[in-house]
Amino acid sequence: MSSNQVIHALYDDDDTLLSAVKSIREKKHHIEEVYTPFPVHGLDKALGLADTRISIMAFIYGCIGFSVAVLMMNYIMIEDWPQNIGGKPSFSYLENMPAFVPIMFEMTVFFAAHLMVITFYLRSRLWPFKEAENPNPLTTDDKFLVEIELLDNEKELNALLKETGAIDITTIEKKSDHE
Amino acid sequence: MENGMYTFTNKLRNFSIILMVVGFLGLVYGFITSPDTVAEAQAMVADAHHGEGHGTGHDGAATHDAHGETAHGEQHEAAAAHGENHGEDHHGEHLLHQLQNKPWAALYVAAFFFMMIALGTLAFYAINRAAQAGWSPALFRVMEGITGYLLPGALIVFVILALSGMHYNHLFIWMDPEVVAHDKLIQGKVGFLNVPGFLFRALIYIGGWTTYRYFSRKFSLAQDQANDISNHKKNFRISAGFLVFYIVTESMMSWDWVMSIDPHWFSTLFGWYVFASMFVSGITTIALITIYLKSKGYLEKVNDSHIHDLGKFMFGISIFWTYLWFSQFMLIWYSNIPEEVTYFITRIEDYNVPFFGMLVMNFIFPLLILMNSDYKRLNYFIVMAGIVILLGHYMDVFNMIMPSAVGDQWFIGVPEIGGFLFFFGLFIFVVFKEISKAPLHAAGDPLMGESERFHY
Secondary structure, eight states: OOOOEEEEEEESSSHHHHHHHHHHTTTOEEEEEEOOOOOOOOHHHHHOOOOHHHHHHHHHHHHHHHHHHHHHHIIIIIIIIIOOEEEEEEHHHHHHHHHHHHHHHHHHHHHHHHHHHHHHHHTOOTTTTTOOSSSSSGGGGTTTEEEEEOOOHHHHHHHHHHHHHHHHEEEEEOOOTTH | OOBOOOOOHHHHHHHHHHHHHHHHHHHHHHHSSSSSHHHHHHHHHEEESSSSSTTTTTTTTTGGGGGHHHHHHHHHHSSSOOOOOOOOOHHHHHHHHHHHHHHHHHHHHHHHHHHHHHHHHHHHHHHHHHTOOSSOOGGGGHHHHHHHHHHHHHHHHHHHHHHTTTTTTTSGGGHHHHHHHHHHHHHHTTTOOOHHHHHHHHHHHHHHHHHHHOOOOOOOHHHHHEEHHHHHHHHHHHHHHHHHHHHHHHHHIIIIIIIIGSOOOOTTHHHHHHHHHHHHHHHHHHHHHHHHHHHOOOOOTTOHHHHHHHHHHHHHHHHHHHHHHHHHHHHHHOOOOHHHHHHHHHHHHHHHHHHHHHHHHIIIIHHHSSSSSSGGGGGGHHHHHHHHHHHHHHHHHHHHHHHHHHHGGGOOOOHHHHHHHHHHHHHHHHHHHHHTTTTTSSOOOTTHHHHOOOOO
């Protein structure tokens, strides 16, 4: 990195933020991060981020949950301790399959949902008691912050950000990790 | 294509007329070849069992090629309306009734199926109106075109029901006083299941639906020219009111027109189940017709996000249908009460292929094809999934009606395909005629701007 300096531009509306992000990227400035109080629809596309692959993982997790349910019910109800419930003796998995469908469904959803959340946390590097990374507490309330890498173009960038409707622009010296 | 009006091309008109003619001939053939006497009926069944051509359709037929009376006795447990001590003669008569029912049932299944598409679309349309949905106004004229089939389609169903009431067929055995006289269960239901009440209720359902449809269409067209949004507001109000009327009458309609074919059997979620079937069929038809019109250069305001949303509905409601199908199946399977479970035993034994095939077509296929978000934006995928879903729900109606109407004598042959083609042709004819009557772009709708800009 040639510079430790960044510019923080604050916005108070998600639509303004979206169009600002688009014009900043058009001028070839590098946006390091955007902090928002809630997910902004279309921001990932405006930032040019790669598509999320979490849906693929969701499908795989669902398949794992489905298989676990099948194996689990087969072990519990057929192999280990067969019971005669409602005149339906547990002789084979297939014959009793309809009774296991709700469990298969629930386990599929359970695995997909929980593993997706865990994956999301891991990918976002979030864990309990982690210190918040957002530089301005207002971004947890109702403001949106764009962090842009600053090279030797402070004036030009300031003018551009004003034009895009930023309500506050500050230049920040980023603390490097050694200090 | 001036001023956004659709022209019903001669090509499509001729295509629909050919479908109707071919389908009509198929139905006529079915009626002509149905037997008049018990002896004829028995001869037909004997022929069919020894013949070659019928092997594929009759899944269970191979098991009783001896055609002994005992084999049939077992199969008829479901249609127990004849009482327990039916002799040889009754048995032959029963077979005759089943074979005589065949063309009627083929006609009725197809008539009901296409009427159901229009009714499901009307419900979807009313929900979009009542919810003031912002994405869908670009599709309103397509939906209004499809619901144009409701009046003729429902009247045809009504005529078939009235003919049943006049004993032209034995689709509804509770209409036969001879049957009721020997049947305690049906006797207890006579207060509800009687021909005058049945037809009177049918008129109320059809009257209510088509009245709403008439006024909603009128307000929708008036809104195009209006300077204020009063028509839009009126449409909102009647749509909300209609939905209340609809969910009650749709449920009762499903008991009357479908469930009462099996007068001993009942399921408390049957109304929902039929609703899910018609809802997904209606949405699928909206998607297919929208894609067709777009391919012809109309509906320029409809983008792939609209198709994506319809695809999401097709996916979601297919799963909803499966949920209801399974809820109905599992409770009956688990409790295993004879008078309930006979419904599924008949279907699994005599209708194995259509019964489980329908599950694949209505659940597994759309689940796998439409799960990926990107596929829902590809017209090719929506069309492919849509055709399978529609055929699957035809099979669904087939499975609801045929087992009680014709027993194990079912076959997807000339009258069944003929019935489907006839109503398919009529549906295309009426729907595209209706679409050609008004601009495809509901320009005056206050939510149109949102719909035009809609993007996911």
